[in-house]
Amino acid sequence: MCGFIGMFGHGPVAREMADGLLVLQHRGQDAAGIATFDGETFHLERGTGLVRECFDEHRLARLKGSMAVGHTRYPTVGGGTAEDAQPLYTNAPYGIAMSHNGNVTNYVELKRELGQKDHRRLSTTCDVEVILNVFAAALARTNGKDFASRVFAAGAEVFRRVKGSYSAAAIVGGYGLVAFRDPFGIKPAILGKRAEGRKVSWCVASESAVLQVLGFEVERDLAPGEVVYVSGDGKLVSRVVAGRGAEGHRPCVFEYIYFARPDSVIDDVSVYRARLRLGEALAHLVRDRNIEPDVVVPVPDSARAAALECARVLGLKYREGLLKNRYVGRTFIMPGQANRVKNVRAKLTVLPMEVERKRVLLVDDSIVRGTTTREVIRMVRDAGASAVYLAITAPPIVHPCVYGIDMQTRHEFIARKLKTPERIAEAVGADGLVYMTIPEMVKAVKGPTKRIREFCMACMDGRYPTGDVTPEVLRTIESERSRESRKAEAAREAEEASLSAGIVPRRER
Numbered sequence: 001m002c003g004f005i006g007m008f009g010h011g012p013v014a015r016e017m018a019d020g021l022l023v024l025q026h027r028g029q030d031a032a033g034i035a036t037f038d039g040e041t042f043h044l045e046r047g048t049g050l051v052r053e054c055f056d057e058h059r060l061a062r063l064k065g066s067m068a069v070g071h072t073r074y075p076t077v078g079g080g081t082a083e084d085a086q087p088l089y090t091n092a093p094y095g096i097a098m099s100h101n102g103n104v105t106n107y108v109e110l111k112r113e114l115g116q117k118d119h120r121r122l123s124t125t126c127d128v129e130v131i132l133n134v135f136a137a138a139l140a141r142t143n144g145k146d147f148a149s150r151v152f153a154a155g156a157e158v159f160r161r162v163k164g165s166y167s168a169a170a171i172v173g174g175y176g177l178v179a180f181r182d183p184f185g186i187k188p189a190i191l192g193k194r195a196e197g198r199k200v201s202w203c204v205a206s207e208s209a210v211l212q213v214l215g216f217e218v219e220r221d222l223a224p225g226e227v228v229y230v231s232g233d234g235k236l237v238s239r240v241v242a243g244r245g246a247e248g249h250r251p252c253v254f255e256y257i258y259f260a261r262p263d264s265v266i267d268d269v270s271v272y273r274a275r276l277r278l279g280e281a282l283a284h285l286v287r288d289r290n291i292e293p294d295v296v297v298p299v300p301d302s303a304r305a306a307a308l309e310c311a312r313v314l315g316l317k318y319r320e321g322l323l324k325n326r327y328v329g330r331t332f333i334m335p336g337q338a339n340r341v342k343n344v345r346a347k348l349t350v351l352p353m354e355v356e357r358k359r360v361l362l363v364d365d366s367i368v369r370g371t372t373t374r375e376v377i378r379m380v381r382d383a384g385a386s387a388v389y390l391a392i393t394a395p396p397i398v399h400p401c402v403y404g405i406d407m408q409t410r411h412e413f414i415a416r417k418l419k420t421p422e423r424i425a426e427a428v429g430a431d432g433l434v435y436m437t438i439p440e441m442v443k444a445v446k447g448p449t450k451r452i453r454e455f456c457m458a459c460m461d462g463r464y465p466t467g468d469v470t471p472e473v474l475r476t477i478e479s480e481r482s483r484e485s486r487k488a489e490a491a492r493e494a495e496e497a498s499l500s501a502g503i504v505p506r507r508e509r
Helices: 014-023 057-062 107-116 128-141 147-161 208-214 254-259 271-288 304-314 337-347 371-382 414-418 421-428 438-446 471-500
Strands: 003-008 031-037 042-048 067-073 088-090 096-104 164-172 176-181 190-196 199-205 217-221 226-231 236-240 295-298 322-324 348-350 359-364 387-392 432-435
Touching (some): 003 096, 003 176, 014 031, 014 067, 199 208, 254 438, 271 438, 421 432
Antiparallel strands (some): 164 176, 190 217, 226 236
């Protein structure tokens, strides 16, 4: 669940791009990168770590040009090295740099096809490289048409061959900026426009918050199966070349529950207001279970709005009983289970005066593995709570996500193994557990909008909208993910051993 930005301006855009990536830091902490084009040459800077660790003034000064694509990485395919950081680049045709958000479900098959049929050799294990090369090969084959038509034809070829979820932005050297959104619109992509005198700048990003911070006016969300092309003179043209429009639109519901910033609006739905409605629905479910807490405490940060509304509806005190260390990242998107476990106590501190001798209702967005939840409940009990109840704004997570969230192996899910809320509550140490229901979740997130008919919620109901996720595909993805996890863990152990020996590794660039 990465973050991407594509930008077309009329002067240097590298620093503005870095500012935009900071807005998307919550979507990926593993690596970051920016590619620019100055009319003649591509410039590419990438590194592992946070945005502020990857880009200093010296590196930004090297990123010359008025067009850029940028990325914050959260790995689901590929390792944690700088070589797998985005954007990625291919020199033919024209030179193309691309970044994306999503996950390609037929990655292994496409990698083989690209070598055998398209004669294109891949150099990383990052799935954007297959999208980039399918697009590049298709663009190279189109001749005798205006360039916009060639871009649309290449986009249609991507949609035909690449399965899964993806929103992407690319620079095509000498021609302009391209962006597209998969035929089901699973991943978000928002287009913004900024007038600069008689000139117009364009930006496409994973979330509308980027546009707001950078001073762009939101034009619209990209439609499922839409390709957008901004030519060198700043003219934008677009075409929907695949998909079934609103009928086939399946935006990821987890964006609203957990991943997106509360100040973003995705497909006409305010993330903040969706979370408020989830909190209201959750309050009614808590009341139906005859749970009687003294205080409502959010597990920061994404559950805060839901907890606030839950407390209001229940007529209870809302308290910030858990304080977050903002210098520790989001534990869910940290690479590796060991990292998640180690960072829970570093990330959260309990305020004993808000929980001691009280029956505490903890509100959280989801339970996947149960590791973080178990540790948080233990901390609250240690601080003196007389009882700890748990209310979750998402239904049970019981199926793998193959579309870009790091929960791809079935054995990870505590709700799949233990089945009932009672058994899960016992396992995590709670006195009671209330899950959101799927119908109530859909109603709450959708709100008044008519634009969204259905969500992708395959991790909850097992219905994969792309229609190509077979048991064999799930086994292949699980095998690939397990292999990459072992490699990443081995690399981390080697780095820790080097540090223990007094060897400081050089930051990958």
